[in-house]
Amino acid sequence: MSYDAPIKELGETSLLPEGTTRNDITETIAGVTENPAPRGWWLLFLLSVSVLGVMGAALAYLFIQGVGVWGNNAPVYWAWDITNFVWWIGIGHAGTLISAILFLFRQKWRTSINRFAEAMTVFAVLCAGLFPAIHTGRPWFDYYLFPIPNQMDMWPNFKSPLMWDVFAVSTYLTISVIFWYVGLIPDFATLRDRSKNLVRKRVYGFFALGWRGAHRHWQHYERAYLIFAGISTPLVLSVHSVVSFDFATSVVPGWHTTIFPPYFVAGAVFSGFALVMTLMLICRSIFKLQNIVTIKHLDLMNKFMLGVSLLVGYAYAMEFFIAWYSSNPYEQWVFFHNRLGWGQLDSKGNWGPLWWAYYAMVFCNVIVPQIFWFKRARTSVPIMFIASILINIGMWFERFVIIVTSTYQDFLPSSWGMFHPTLIDILTYLGTFGLFFTLFLLFVRWIPMIAIAEVKGNLPGAHPDLHALEAHDEEPDAAAVPVPAE
Amino acid sequence: MAKQTKKPALYLAEYETPNAIAQAAMKVRDAGYQNWDCHTPYALHGMDEAMGLKPTRIGIISFIFGMFGVALAVFMMQYTNAFDFDLLNVGAGYPLIVGGKPPGAFPSMVPIMFELGILLCGFATLFGMLHLIKLPMHNHPIFESDRFEAASDDKFFISIEAGDQKFDLERTKALLEATNPTHLELVEEEVQ
Numbered sequence: 001m002s003y004d005a006p007i008k009e010l011g012e013t014s015l016l017p018e019g020t021t022r023n024d025i026t027e028t029i030a031g032v033t034e035n036p037a038p039r040g041w042w043l044l045f046l047l048s049v050s051v052l053g054v055m056g057a058a059l060a061y062l063f064i065q066g067v068g069v070w071g072n073n074a075p076v077y078w079a080w081d082i083t084n085f086v087w088w089i090g091i092g093h094a095g096t097l098i099s100a101i102l103f104l105f106r107q108k109w110r111t112s113i114n115r116f117a118e119a120m121t122v123f124a125v126l127c128a129g130l131f132p133a134i135h136t137g138r139p140w141f142d143y144y145l146f147p148i149p150n151q152m153d154m155w156p157n158f159k160s161p162l163m164w165d166v167f168a169v170s171t172y173l174t175i176s177v178i179f180w181y182v183g184l185i186p187d188f189a190t191l192r193d194r195s196k197n198l199v200r201k202r203v204y205g206f207f208a209l210g211w212r213g214a215h216r217h218w219q220h221y222e223r224a225y226l227i228f229a230g231i232s233t234p235l236v237l238s239v240h241s242v243v244s245f246d247f248a249t250s251v252v253p254g255w256h257t258t259i260f261p262p263y264f265v266a267g268a269v270f271s272g273f274a275l276v277m278t279l280m281l282i283c284r285s286i287f288k289l290q291n292i293v294t295i296k297h298l299d300l301m302n303k304f305m306l307g308v309s310l311l312v313g314y315a316y317a318m319e320f321f322i323a324w325y326s327s328n329p330y331e332q333w334v335f336f337h338n339r340l341g342w343g344q345l346d347s348k349g350n351w352g353p354l355w356w357a358y359y360a361m362v363f364c365n366v367i368v369p370q371i372f373w374f375k376r377a378r379t380s381v382p383i384m385f386i387a388s389i390l391i392n393i394g395m396w397f398e399r400f401v402i403i404v405t406s407t408y409q410d411f412l413p414s415s416w417g418m419f420h421p422t423l424i425d426i427l428t429y430l431g432t433f434g435l436f437f438t439l440f441l442l443f444v445r446w447i448p449m450i451a452i453a454e455v456k457g458n459l460p461g462a463h464p465d466l467h468a469l470e471a472h473d474e475e476p477d478a479a480a481v482p483v484p485a486e
Numbered sequence: 487m488a489k490q491t492k493k494p495a496l497y498l499a500e501y502e503t504p505n506a507i508a509q510a511a512m513k514v515r516d517a518g519y520q521n522w523d524c525h526t527p528y529a530l531h532g533m534d535e536a537m538g539l540k541p542t543r544i545g546i547i548s549f550i551f552g553m554f555g556v557a558l559a560v561f562m563m564q565y566t567n568a569f570d571f572d573l574l575n576v577g578a579g580y581p582l583i584v585g586g587k588p589p590g591a592f593p594s595m596v597p598i599m600f601e602l603g604i605l606l607c608g609f610a611t612l613f614g615m616l617h618l619i620k621l622p623m624h625n626h627p628i629f630e631s632d633r634f635e636a637a638s639d640d641k642f643f644i645s646i647e648a649g650d651q652k653f654d655l656e657r658t659k660a661l662l663e664a665t666n667p668t669h670l671e672l673v674e675e676e677v678q
Contacts, residue, residue, distance in 0.1 A: 022527060022640035147562055149577045155566035157582050159594040167601040175608045182612065186528070186638070193635040209622035212629075213637045214645075215537060217619040218529040223542045224615040228608065231552075235604050242597055453528040456640075463531045464508030 017291055022456045025292065029187075029450045030194055032287045037445055040286040045445075048437035055431020058424055059134065067137040069424040076407045076419040081135040083399040084429050086243055087271065088128035088436075089169065090264075090395065093236050094272020095121025096176060099183070100232035103225075109300050111454040112293045115187075116283070117276045118180040119449070123439040124272075125173045127432040132165070134428075161245040168242040175235055179228045182221075185211050186453040240265045247402065254334040254406030257322065263315035270308040270365065271395035277301055277388035281381060283444055292450055295379050302378040305391065309369035312398075316362065330411055338405040353418070354405050357397050364394020495627035495675040496647045497658055498634065499667035504530055507642035510665035511536040514644060517661055521650035525634070525643040547614035548607050555606030559599040564590055627675035634673075645673075 095117035189211035241261035341355025568590030581589035
């Protein structure tokens with residue numbers, strides 16, 4: 001048997017339905033970009049563009065008025081903006097995880113979702129990058145973050161985690177775009193070859209770079225792809241680790257913990273997987289891709305989310321253990337009072353007022369995914385759709401809990417404050433969904449949303465069985481009889 | 487406009503299955519052709535061996551540029567944050583003492599060394615690959631064939647180019663016919 005065939009002894013079966021041909025795959029996936037858009041697409045697109053307009057208005061107001069229009073205050077200097085930054089960038093991580101890490105582990109089921117997830121990465125990182133840029137208040141001075149000297153001949157401080165963040169996030173965006181594009185080259189060639197009109201042929205032909213599917217190309221291409229997977233894997237781990245350093249290198253109770261890098265990476269992968277799931281379920285039903293993204297794929301994704309939810313749950317528990325074990329009163333105050341809502345009354349006679357954010361987070365991230373222990377839940381589209389949305393909400397609350405409940409009451413009771421989001425906070429956050437979904441809908445409409453070439457390579461019998469062929473060649477009468485060509 | 491004539495560019499043989507093309511590729515390989523290729527809708531594993539190709543060396547390019555990125559990051563951060571001489575007339579560095587660390591503190595520079603290493607490695611892999619496979623090249627005589635459009639859909643092709651030293655209109659045709667293709671054609675290109 002060829003290496004790529006399912007291992008029957010382990011109970012593996014083919015991922016795609018029996019009898020799927022290469023042409024079926026091309027027709028289904030390329031057809032999405034060729035047929036008129038379904039009505040559902042237009043509805044979603046108009047909605048997204050409207051929401052994008054809301055973002056534009058919120059940003060314009062912000063730039064005119066300054067960051068005072070947000071709820072950020074002393075002592076909560078970081079609030080929704082950084083919450084949204086960490087949340088969006090975490091969303092992006094699932095794309096790299098699916099395309100790179102699952103590739104290295106040779107998880108073939110990734111081929112039906114990897115393109116999709118990579119696109120999500122690129123758009124999510126764009127949304128993420130927006131927040132630190134506008135958080136500075138004067139985004140036209142963001143070039144201070146680049147390695148160029150300012151008017152006093154001072155250079156940026158490379159010992160600052162915020163500088164690390166600039167390099168990590170911009171490298172991540174660049175590498176994600178390259179990885180995505182490299183994967184797209186053969187599929188652009190497919191679209192070029194199917195094009196009926198000249199404009200499509202020229203545009204897709206331009207991006208296909210003249211790809212001829214030659215094996216001398218595939219050989220270098222596959223190794224390059226492997227290298228991209230190899231460098232993206234440590235990159236994705238480093239990016240969210242660096243994001244967590246923004247917190248962990250400070251002395252703020254609740255932030256100053258060594259568990260942060262793995263905790264952030266696990267959370268990032270978790271939320272990203274959940275969003276891949278949400279979007280995939282929508283596109284699968286709008287564009288009728290049930291034969292390519294099968295229940296088997298979704299089942300595997302749900303198992304993965306269950307596993308990561310346990311990791312995240314462990315990190316939550318460990319933070320509490322360390323807070324208790326350290327005997328540090330500030331740390332304990334943040335965890336037991338600010339987060340759980342227990343303990344003494346605060347200076348105004350209230351219990352910890354943000355307790356509900358913490359319980360929402362635990363409910364969505366730890367309790368809800370436990371339903372995936374049951375096969376019936378893992379294979380039920382409505383259940384996984386609702387669960388994936390709840391997980392995304394929970395992961396947003398995780399970042400909110402980390403940022404706001406750590407800072408609003410820290411060391412000195414005299415400097416305690418409170419945080420309330422403003423309308424502009426909410427509109428800016430909602431607006432980034434407009435940006436994300438506008439880009440995403442354009443992507444599913446014009447670019448093959450599933451890796452055509454890679455899915456074909458997973459069909460049964462997709463690869464030659466050289467050893468059998470060579471043995472066959474040695475038999476003298478087995479040589480094929482030549483058929484006259486036309 | 488000059489009169490256009492045509493000259494043979496390549497033979498294009500079409501196959502239906504991966505096994506058929508692998509078998510044919512081994513025959514073409516054994517016949518000693520150099521300037522030929524297999525065109526497949528996806529990467530066929532095992533074709534390196536069937537075609538007798540040497541392993542790709544793109545990894546070396548990626549590694550060298552990755553290391554260059556790390557070195558560049560060390561130079562950039564040490565120059566700007568640890569010393570105050572003006573090396574290339576681009577402005578002197580400015581030793582910064584932050585958080586009680588010495589200006590050239592190495593551990594805090596590791597994240598950016600890593601990121602720049604990855605960044606340059608990624609660019610080198612992309613452009614190194616394009617260099618090795620000689621793309622972008624938007625025009626090629628193989629696109630003259632109408633049947634070749636199926637190479638990105640579900641058919642497999644072997645092309646033997648006229649530039650090959652062993653290329654011969656009759657003998658190459660006979661060789662390809664012996665591999666039992668479902669279709670065989672001579673693709674011509676225009677000479678101006």
